[in-house]
Amino acid sequence: MPFSNKTIIITGGAKGIGEGCARVFHRENGNIAILDVDEDAGKLLAGELGERARFYKCDISNEKQVKKTIGQVVVDFGAVDVLVNNAGILIYASVTQTSEEQWDRTLDVNVKGAFFCAKYAIPEMQKRGKGVVVNMSSVQAFVTQQNVAAYATSKSALIGLTRSIAVEYAPEIRSVAICPGGVDTPLNREAFSQSPDPDLVRQETIDLHLVERMAEQEEIGELAAFVASDKGSFITGQPIRIDGGIGIRVAGSKKS
Ligand SMILES: NC(=O)c1ccc[n+]([C@@H]2O[C@H](COP(=O)([O-])OP(=O)(O)OC[C@H]3O[C@@H](n4cnc5c(N)ncnc54)[C@H](O)[C@@H]3O)[C@@H](O)[C@H]2O)c1
Structure with missing residues (x-):
């Protein structure tokens, strides 16, 4: 199994x-450290996964919390092999x-x-002589829409961070940015629910x-x-798009 005796921070x-x-890396035999501000959901998932999964309450925008939490992960699991920088927020505004x-x-x-997590x-990865940092960017780093200015900027910046990590710590450590299109997650469901016609916005997104669909969470995993x-x-050092072909169709073109 690819992640036996490996610890993955998500x-x-x-x-x-x-x-x-978390579900995919756990299935592949990894030790999973779930870092999140949502204590209820985090504990529930870690409990369901059971052995080899732990929840750590951590606001990743707070450097002291990140330092302390990663230290605790090393105490609990002995190492850090993979970091998945996935936590993100989206505010709709121009x-x-x-x-x-x-x-x-x-x-x-x-x-x-x-950046703090990396x-x-x-x-810790350097102590093992090997490691991977996966940054969850977005297709919004390449094509965008109105009213996501700060978000699109942040997702573009993650590609720069990915390159910096790849260049600075090669060959032992690799870094890859993943750029999903629409994924069926609480973030999107919450956004749809705020519209006067959630079903219409969902269909327009699809x-x-x-x-002609959104991705499932585990496909990205x-x-x-x-x-x-x-x-x-x-x-x-590369961004990889997993986006169902979003943004490549010439505007106005139709299926023959
Ligand atoms: N859903 C999509 O369509 C989509 C598409 C492209 C990229 N992404 C990116 O994927 C990542 C996950 O998106 P999602 O749709 O699963 O979001 P989500 O809101 O469903 O889940 C995000 C998780 O991050 C946690 N979180 C938020 N702020 C945090 C903080 N300061 N510290 C620690 N944890 C925090 C939340 O509690 C939540 O559990 C984000 O970076 C997002 O930008 C999502």
Whole structure:
């Protein structure tokens, strides 16, 4: 099994894509450290996974909490082999509507949080002589829409962080950015529910994808596990899109 005796830290691992990652890496025999601010969901998932899974309450935008938590993961599991920087938030606002507070919170969680986790996980990987940092970016780093200014900026920044980690710590440590299209998660379901017609917005989101559906959480987890495994060992410094073909159709073109 690819992750036997390996420890995988998954931020935002309590729900959504992070949960999908936790389930896949656990199935592949890894030790799972779920870092999240949602204590109820995190404990529930760790309890369900059982052996080899633990929940750690940690706000990744707080450097002291990240340092302490990663230290505790090493005490509990003995090492850090893979970091999945997945936790992220999305605030809907245009450039002129975004408050400084909204901008800072988005960048603090989505970018600074990933930086803090990498800062404290990489030295642990170096002790093992090997490691992988997977950053959950988004297709929004390449194609975007109105009213997600801070989010799209943060997801683009993660690709820069991915390159920096890959260049600075090669060949022992690799870093890969995963860029999903629409995934059926609490984040999206919450966004749809705020619209006057949630079913319509959901269908419009589905219609953006050539494959005519959104991704399941574990599909993203499967890609994360592949790039983090030895099978993905020739991949580093790159963003990989897993997006159902979103954004490649010429506007106005129709199926023949
Ligand atoms: N859902 C999508 O369509 C989609 C598409 C592309 C990229 N992504 C990215 O994937 C990641 C996960 O998205 P999701 O849809 O599963 O979101 P989600 O809201 O369903 O889950 C995110 C998890 O992160 C946790 N979290 C939030 N802030 C945190 C913090 N400061 N510290 C620790 N944990 C925190 C939440 O409690 C939650 O459990 C995000 O980075 C998101 O930008 C999502």
